[in-house]
Amino acid sequence: MFSLNGTNFPNDSLSGVSRCLIQSRKKVSFPMVVASVSPNGDRNVSVLMENTLKEMKENSPVIEKDSKSTVTGGVGDVYGEDSATEDQTITPWNFSVASGYSLLRNPHYNKGLAFSEKERDSHYLRGLLPPVVFNHELQVKKLMNNLRQYDVPLQRYMAMMDLQERNERLFYKLLMENVEELLPVVYTPTVGEACQKYGSIFRRPQGLFISLKEKGKILEVLKNWPEKKIQVIVVTDGERILGLGDLGCQGMGIPVGKLSLYTALGGIRPSSCLPVTIDVGTNNEKLLKDEFYIGLRQRRARGQEYAELLDEFMSAVKQTYGEKVLIQFEDFANHNAFDLLAKYGTSHLVFNDDIQGTASVVLAGIMAALNLVGGNLAQHKFLFLGAGEAGTGIAELIALEMSKQTGAPLEETRKRTWMVDSKGLIVRSRMESLQHFKRPWAHDHEPVKELVNAVKLIKPTVLIGSSGTGKTFTKEVVQAMATFNKKPVIFALSNPTSQSECTAEEAYTWSEGRAIFASGSPFAPVEYKGKVFVSGQGNNAYIFPGLGLGLIISGAIRVHDDMLLAASEALAAEVSQENLEKGLIYPPFANIRKISAHIAAKVAAKAYELGLATRLPQPENLVTYAESCMYSPSYRSYR
Ligand SMILES: O=C([O-])CC(=O)C(=O)O
Numbered sequence: 001m002f003s004l005n006g007t008n009f010p011n012d013s014l015s016g017v018s019r020c021l022i023q024s025r026k027k028v029s030f031p032m033v034v035a036s037v038s039p040n041g042d043r044n045v046s047v048l049m050e051n052t053l054k055e056m057k058e059n060s061p062v063i064e065k066d067s068k069s070t071v072t073g074g075v076g077d078v079y080g081e082d083s084a085t086e087d088q089t090i091t092p093w094n095f096s097v098a099s100g101y102s103l104l105r106n107p108h109y110n111k112g113l114a115f116s117e118k119e120r121d122s123h124y125l126r127g128l129l130p131p132v133v134f135n136h137e138l139q140v141k142k143l144m145n146n147l148r149q150y151d152v153p154l155q156r157y158m159a160m161m162d163l164q165e166r167n168e169r170l171f172y173k174l175l176m177e178n179v180e181e182l183l184p185v186v187y188t189p190t191v192g193e194a195c196q197k198y199g200s201i202f203r204r205p206q207g208l209f210i211s212l213k214e215k216g217k218i219l220e221v222l223k224n225w226p227e228k229k230i231q232v233i234v235v236t237d238g239e240r241i242l243g244l245g246d247l248g249c250q251g252m253g254i255p256v257g258k259l260s261l262y263t264a265l266g267g268i269r270p271s272s273c274l275p276v277t278i279d280v281g282t283n284n285e286k287l288l289k290d291e292f293y294i295g296l297r298q299r300r301a302r303g304q305e306y307a308e309l310l311d312e313f314m315s316a317v318k319q320t321y322g323e324k325v326l327i328q329f330e331d332f333a334n335h336n337a338f339d340l341l342a343k344y345g346t347s348h349l350v351f352n353d354d355i356q357g358t359a360s361v362v363l364a365g366i367m368a369a370l371n372l373v374g375g376n377l378a379q380h381k382f383l384f385l386g387a388g389e390a391g392t393g394i395a396e397l398i399a400l401e402m403s404k405q406t407g408a409p410l411e412e413t414r415k416r417t418w419m420v421d422s423k424g425l426i427v428r429s430r431m432e433s434l435q436h437f438k439r440p441w442a443h444d445h446e447p448v449k450e451l452v453n454a455v456k457l458i459k460p461t462v463l464i465g466s467s468g469t470g471k472t473f474t475k476e477v478v479q480a481m482a483t484f485n486k487k488p489v490i491f492a493l494s495n496p497t498s499q500s501e502c503t504a505e506e507a508y509t510w511s512e513g514r515a516i517f518a519s520g521s522p523f524a525p526v527e528y529k530g531k532v533f534v535s536g537q538g539n540n541a542y543i544f545p546g547l548g549l550g551l552i553i554s555g556a557i558r559v560h561d562d563m564l565l566a567a568s569e570a571l572a573a574e575v576s577q578e579n580l581e582k583g584l585i586y587p588p589f590a591n592i593r594k595i596s597a598h599i600a601a602k603v604a605a606k607a608y609e610l611g612l613a614t615r616l617p618q619p620e621n622l623v624t625y626a627e628s629c630m631y632s633p634s635y636r637s638y639r
Pocket residue numbers: 188241242243331353354494495520539540
């Protein structure tokens with residue numbers, strides 16, 4: 001125990017303190033992160049403070065420039081965020097500094113032209129801003145006007161990234177209030193192009209790069225990240241970025257994009273989110289030869305070298321952030337994705353978005369589609385093109401749900417699903433040569449090479465594309481689906497738009513307006529024979545933000561399949577009659593915050609039911625609780 005300003009603190013409350021928190025001179029109104037120290041938990045406070053100040057002076061240009069810095073003992077709102085998902089962990093001392101120019105350069109606290117007259121006076125902003133004071137709403141309006149002037153999607157993406165680095169709260173308000181327009185900008189499909197060009201558009205660190213060079217030092221690397229209290233990590237090794245393949249280190253755009261949705265769609269505090277890219281090299285020849293490539297210029301490490309780096313990362317994360325930090329695996333290649341999930345699923349709070357998140361969103365879409373096509377799940381037959389993470393993940397969740405509904409064993413319910421991979425229909429005679437994750441889907445049938453023939457022979461009611469390869473649902477394939485189905489259900493899930501199995505327009509015209517269609521990347525409404533068809537976006541973005549929120553608010557320590565089923569049911573329940581009448585099997589993204597709260601509540605309820613929740617007691621109304629925990633991008637007033 002040590003005591004500061006009359007308050008007692010356990011020694012170990014210091015052991016994790018590795019960042020100095022700088023606050024405004026007027027007590028705890030806005031903290032800023034400027035320097036890094038790693039004091040031992042058992043050291044005497046005054047020594048700590050001395051060392052800290054010394055290091056701050058050495059490390060921090062902000063402090064050096066600012067002669068008005070003072071140190072204040074005491075405990076305050078050290079994170080300065082608006083969310084109840086915050087732990088009550090406290091930092092035993094705070095530092096105060098003058099703000100001024102550095103305040104305008106800090107995206108977490110900058111308000112730009114929205115600083116009030118009083119704030120301009122008390123925070124040394126006079127003269128640094130033009131006289132006008134805008135409110136948040138006017139700033140949003142201005143930014144949207146600016147963005148709409150860019151015709152090139154990547155320009156909009158870069159403008160959004162600039163905004164995120166300039167004024168975080170404005171970025172999130174803009175995104176949340178214009179989610180349908182801006183989701184395709186900060187996320188799929190534009191984020192795909194951003195990753196392809198990430199080397200040339202890289203400006204400032206948006207997440208941590210952990211390469212083979214950092215082997216043995218990952219604990220230290222994590223300490224270099226300015227935020228201390230991390231709740232969600234999205235990590236990729238860049239080997240299978242969307243359907244674009246191996247983009248190596250440039251895959252960083254994906255964790256960054258996913259985490260901005262965790263905040264905008266799921267209400268997780270931005271400072272709790274950590275994007276990570278593991279760089280073990282790339283096998284992309286073009287990138288290896290590109291003089292502007294930003295990653296390790298070597299072919300991918302495999303086997304033990306790869307496993308050791310991942311293992312070090314997973315242990316370091318748990319050691320640094322505790323066992324309740326959520327780790328989302330994203331866009332790993334099949335051969336690593338399944339193994340990593342199996343390896344860490346029992347020791348860490350992890351899920352794979354491409355296997356499980358996509359599965360949950362597609363199952364929700366299928367449940368909603370049943371309202372239009374009739375029958376229950378077990379009466380339908382599913383054919384997949386693509387038997388990788390997404391395909392087999394979706395198939396397994398469908399089989400699980402079917403098994404729950406009918407009581408039939410999984411081995412039976414799996415027989416309702418067939419898969420086609422690059423070698424044709426997956427059949428029992430191919431068993432020996434199949435990768436382990438494809439084996440449950442090898443049923444008795446003669447070999448079939450082409451998708452269109454598989455469609456004609458199997459006669460599925462639901463066709464799902466998850467192969468990462470575009471234009472594979474040809475006219476013949478869609479027409480075949482429409483010959484034996486009154487309303488063929490077709491999912492073209494591969495991303496980005498260039499990799500979509502077919503377009504919305506193709507699905508509707510080739511099926512003569514009868515298809516129930518959803519796609520991974522967004523498509524504009526289509527007019528066919530005087531009728532307007534709006535298709536849904538079967539993208540895991542519907543699920544992971546709410547799933548993550550549910551795990552966090554319940555303090556869950558593991559992800560369980562039943563939580564994914566609960567998330568699917570919650571999402572399907574949000575599809576209104578009005579949506580269905582338009583042929584929509586997903587609710588509009590405009591309502592996503594409310595949807596995420598409902599998903600979170602169902603996921604959290606499941607965590608409590610399964611005994612996997614640690615945040616006790618269980619809140620009475622989980623929806624209200626989830627909503628109350630969500631980050632709000634409103635500006636705070638700096639006294
Ligand atoms: O990122 C997306 O849009 C969906 C996804 O996980 C993928 O395609 O890998």
